[in-house]
Amino acid sequence: MTRRMVFDSSGFKVSKPGYDVLTAGPANLQFSSDFGQLAHFQTGELDCNWNESPFRTYSFAKTFPSPPIVHLQQVNASNDVWEAGAAGHLYWEFRQTYTDLGGTTYYPLHVVNAYVTASAIMIQSLYTDSPAIHPPLYRLRYTVMDYNL
Amino acid sequence: MQIVASGVIYGPSNFTDYDFTVPDLGFSPIVLLGGSHACAYSFPNATTLRIRVLNNAYGAGGNNITWAVTNQRILH
Numbered sequence: 729m730t731r732r733m734v735f736d737s738s739g740f741k742v743s744k745p746g747y748d749v750l751t752a753g754p755a756n757l758q759f760s761s762d763f764g765q766l767a768h769f770q771t772g773e774l775d776c777n778w779n780e781s782p783f784r785t786y787s788f789a790k791t792f793p794s795p796p797i798v799h800l801q802q803v804n805a806s807n808d809v810w811e812a813g814a815a816g817h818l819y820w821e822f823r824q825t826y827t828d829l830g831g832t833t834y835y836p837l838h839v840v841n842a843y844v845t846a847s848a849i850m851i852q853s854l855y856t857d858s859p860a861i862h863p864p865l866y867r868l869r870y871t872v873m874d875y876n877l
Numbered sequence: 878m879q880i881v882a883s884g885v886i887y888g889p890s891n892f893t894d895y896d897f898t899v900p901d902l903g904f905s906p907i908v909l910l911g912g913s914h915a916c917a918y919s920f921p922n923a924t925t926l927r928i929r930v931l932n933n934a935y936g937a938g939g940n941n942i943t944w945a946v947t948n949q950r951i952l953h
Contacts, residue, residue, distance in 0.1 A: 754900035764880030794885040794943040795912040843913035
């Protein structure tokens with residue numbers, strides 16, 4: 729049987745079925761202690777329904793050597809539907825339709841712009857052309873991954 | 878999922894390609910990116926990761942990009 733596992737002074741490795749762990753390259757290893765690991769660091773949700781040009785800063789519990797891997801996801805809090813997700817940088821915008829009693833129709837625009845630095849998530853939330861209604865409650869769900877690169 | 882190669886693009890420029898040598902995994906792996914830029918990535922050959930920096934969300938330079946190649950293939 730092919731040698732599938734090695735645990736010695738070089739570390740711990742497991743190869744794919746049919747590959748000798750002592751000669752297998754990175755493509756044929758299922759696990760290697762030489763590879764880096766991702767670890768969950770922080771998760772949370774932030775409301776994004778304000779109207780300000782400056783970015784708001786939400787600091788991590790520590791400063792990373794470089795921007796961490798962060799998964800960002802947009803959540804419509806009114807119906808709990810999860811929408812677009814992205815890593816590191818998320819931008820979304822949507823328009824509503826509103827017709828006032830005088831028959832004038834407005835198309836208020838809401839823009840949320842989020843990005844990640846080594847120490848924080850930065851969020852900008854803007855809505856425009858919205859004289860009578862406020863945007864729906866949107867949230868940003870984030871998951872920060874710690875790592876050893 | 879593990880990270881087989883990783884690095885940082887220091888002071889990235891918009892609309893610029895950055896190439897990195899990575900292990901040949903025999904498939905297109907999931908690549909994780911961190912930072913304020915919108916980015917795209919491709920593998921022009923088996924051992925080259927190409928990251929195209931598309932734009933900086935904040936409009937300010939100097940915010941580095943972290944990249945990590947995983948050993949997880951994209952499952953269909």
